[in-house]
Amino acid sequence: RQENPVGLDDVFFSTTDDKGRITLANEVFVRLSKHPLEELVGAPHNIVRHPDMPAGVFRAMWDALEAKRPFAGFVRNRAADGSPYEVLATVTPLPAGGYLSVRTRPMTEAAETAFGLYTEVREQEREAEESGQTRREVAQRTAAALSEALGVESYERFQWGLLPAELAAREAAGATLPDAPVVDAADAADGTAATAEAAVAEMITALRRAHDLLGDWTHGQEETGALAEDLGGLTARVSEAAGAGERVRAAAEELDLTGPQRTLLLAPLQIWANMHGIVSGYLGELSGLIDRVDRSSREALFSLALVRL
Template identity: 40%
Template sequence: MSTTARLAVLTVGAEESTAMANQAAPTGEIHEVGIADIFFSTTDRRGVIEHANDLFVSFSRFERVELIGSPHAMMRHPDMPGAVFHEMWAALLAGRPFAGHVTNLAADGSTYSVYATVTPLSTGGFLSVRIRPMDEAQAAMARDLYRDLLAFETGLRAVGVTRRAAAERGAAKFTELLSVAGFPSLTALQQHTLPREVARFERRSDPLPHRPDATGEVAELLATVTEVDAVLSSSSLQQRHLATLSTSLQRVGSQLQRELEATSRNIGQITALAGSSTAPPDLFEPLTIWAQMQGLIQSYTVDLIAVLRRLDENSAEHRFRVALAKLHTRMMASFVIERIDAPDRQKTQTTAILLLAESLRLGLTEMNEHAVAHRALTAETVAAITKSASVLAIPRELLVNWNQQLAGIELSPEMQRLAHDVTESITLLGETLAELQGVVSLCGRIGAESDAEELLELVARIDPVRAPRH
């Protein structure tokens, strides 16, 4: 984190502590977020609320005049570990979106839980869209992580560590706990959970609303937002296919590594036994050639697996961005419907729509960059597979011929077993490279077309409704 960002985090932390000091005590009452409920708010760079939709106001149990101009941290539940917000602010101030499970404390001491997304705006502020947590398994994992984190931070506070220092040390603990849970980073966790939460939200919510009687500018606006949602849905389908292929890439890449290691191990054992064998010495020359090429083959395989990992990471980030754009589009549609149904509040609704459009533009620009990177990584992966297959071709052919020479030669039972294992490994290597080539080619076809440019053109149509922001 840069020095400027660190100072900003410290400043925000001080304001949040003040806001939390004036909270009501938790009562234990829980009010659940509805399946189709969607919250919207924006804050300035310090986390002070500037805009909020009616649903957010209702769930907060504050009056709107109390919310606007107050720190968002006034709703932070004491059961939430500081490390989560430390990581959130670190991400936001570095220009990255944040997504995660959050428990909020309402003005009357009641509790409600959301899956929250927060996105930086070009103004320096932040836009947040929140929904009901839809994936109970992920929500339960978050609760377990937060419980352990809170216990860790509470222990630090008990020995005199400040709240901010405990949150910072808790962030390191958070990374450790995530690793145990199978996630190399908080980013990886977000890339895993957000697409699942949004997909479930859409499946359980009603389709985007229609207003066939609407005319003029608002009718065109609703049509544009609906078209954006349709293009994103198509992209979401592609991303689900890529997620499935990602699993295949990881499996086949690891399989290739295992088979190479098994082949080399078996050949090494055969070579060690060759001295005591009655077979002709030249019978073992192909194994010597393989052993000599082992270092080169291994380096190519390591490079290939590294490229596969980068391709997978890029695809995961792209899926995250598509899911975030879907959520923002759904929120935008809600405000467009409000403009049609309650034109007396047009100024408030228009401001929210423009902020969401801006966030969409920023996210779609990132998506476009990921699509370009995806194409480059796919080409690099194909080249790495071709190179690996090429360097394996000659020693594989030698080993295949070697296996044929074994017919009619008397070998010890152990040598026969090892020879059989080597033959099997050779066959599997060829099959694995062919499968890997097929999976990567399919990845390339699915990810070859980017919808981001088309979406940017659609979002640009929203500009004519631009209104002054106050």
């Protein structure tokens, strides 16, 4: 496959209105799309859509955006000359309406898996379209098929793990915020261009502090997620033990014993089984709490990664 022209330092963005029409685009987007800026602004964002992209991916995207939730996923785009370029795309609803999309180079092996899966799913879509199904029906069906193929209950859950992993890989490869320029205090005070440079330096310094703080919060959420995973495993083992106790009690009930022997054998087992029954009730509640903590932790990690990106 052709080498992806998107570089590690290529971070490109665009904003669109509520209908997906481009309102702003940065220089990186212009360069990689090979469309002039005046051609991009006002055009629907699918001006760069590659025909190999499954409609199910965009259905998952719009389902998230219409619910006021951000989206992250791998996307293959097509430049004006027909050449492809692959990105990790995030799309976030803006408070005043419309959407902000930030794209970077895919960094993990998950991208290869996803694009390989897209090829299979797109072929299924073409067959369904030829059979007379509407594009909406096809998109809804393949959105569900993508989640199943990815082994997750929903695409949203898949993206919760995807974005933090991609950000970690970017940072491991050397992607980082720029250093603040050094500005001489005397120059900054004389009303020259150095004043603007000093403002930029102050802004970058503040951004680096915020980025570091978000990194600390991310580490805390990672620890919370790891703890929830450990507790989930422990709960499963205790539940298995409780189930074994109940099976032992049931088997003892079937023994052909009468009189004092039956009482001596079954009384301790009955007490044991009753205790396991009480424990099982608490385990059910604990399992539900752990699931909620795990879900909240994964969602928080996704949100933190989105802000840091």
